[in-house]
Amino acid sequence: MAQSALTIGVLGPSGMGGSHIVTELLSRSHRVVGMSRNPEKIGSHSRYEPRSVDLENASIQDIGIALRNLDVVICAYGPHSSGVDAMKYMPFLETLRKIILASKSAKVGYFIMIGGCGSLYLPGTNICAIDSPEFFLAYWRSMADSYAHVTYLEKRFGDGAPRSDIRAYRSARAAQLEGRDTPEAEFVRESHERRARENDHARPLITACRTSLMFFEGNTSFDWTFISPPAMYRSGRKMGKYQTTIDYIPLKGEQDGPGTLEGRLLGITTFDFAVAVADEAERRQFKGKHWSVWGELSDDEPAPSPYIKISDLEDS
The missing domain is CATH 3.40.50.720 (NAD(P)-binding Rossmann-like Domain)
Known part of the structure; x- marks a missing residue:
């Protein structure tokens, strides 16, 4: 009907x-x-x-x-x-x-x-979920591993620091998963994930x-x-x-x-x-x-x- x-x-x-x-x-x-x-x-x-x-x-x-x-x-x-x-x-x-x-x-x-x-x-x-630091960490890791999700967030944020921050974290995450890690990439990941756990913003x-x-x-x-x-x-x-x-x-x-x-x-x-x-x-x-x-x-x-x-x- x-x-x-x-x-x-x-x-x-x-x-x-x-x-x-x-x-x-x-x-x-x-x-x-x-x-x-x-x-x-x-x-x-x-x-x-x-x-x-x-x-x-x-x-x-x-x-x-x-x-x-x-x-x-x-x-x-x-x-x-x-x-x-x-x-x-x-x-x-x-x-x-x-x-x-x-x-x-x-x-x-x-x-x-x-x-x-x-x-x-x-x-x-x-x-x-908001009361779990693990949730935000899992979210940002899953987001960074998805090209579509990163691109979507970049379009929503537009140009500026947040856009560059997302792309940098995605690159640092990929370096770790693909076995080509560097101290610089490790620093980016740790900094970003610390902020993700706190999630003050x-x-x-x-x-x-x-x-x-x-x-x-x-x-x-x-x-x-x-x-x-x-x-x-x-x-x-x-x-x-x-x-x-x-x-x-x-x-x-x-x-x-x-x-x-x-x-x-x-x-x-x-x-x-x-x-x-x-x-x-x-x-x-x-x-x-x-x-x-x-x-x-x-x-x-x-x-x-x-x-x-x-x-x-x-x-x-």
Whole structure:
């Protein structure tokens, strides 16, 4: 039986995740309302309506007006929209509080929150990924070993020190794995991995995502779901398939105890993550749950860009 067309709002439609979600929804013949300060950046389409709203500065009432007449809201607004400065921690949570209250006042049928990997538990524990130094070390090692993931991060960061730092660490990691290590490469690895364990730079962003889960867990005043991307979430090919897990971080092998995370972090492409989100908008299988997904990442070739335009779709 064919799925009836829905009217779905996407907060943050022109970001990396949001742009893929909008494109996937339009490809399924849904009507999409994009909401941000500049929602037209993603392009134009006959079933795409941009509604300009400054979420951080708008009132609950104004956001509620923007959310009227929607079957589903997908919140791809995140701390990354404001940077990783620790001072942005509170404004992000306050903005999300306003969005949730506005969604309830507008009587939106279903609220889909895009969270972060740091809120997922390590297997067999009640420890979140953000609280494990081993997690960040495993993440950076896995990232450095993937050409597609390094390229994706470089495109997101743009020119500057972070881009050079990522490339230098990838080269130092390759030197070790290929048996051509040098003292200089060892120094780069040790310096980078020490910072990865401490993770002071990204901690405010990831902590804010983890804390935002508290708005949802146990809340029966509205229908919601909270989906956290897996650790290795990046651009890549669309396979159209994925698997799911509840509360726990997706890992290779048995998830029966903490063990080592080295080489076990699973991931998904932005295209396939969008497929999972669109499926949930239509089916509502994970209502009231915190979940994650993973898919095929064997192709290590990067996508041309982590962002896409809806103008490239066939307009019908």
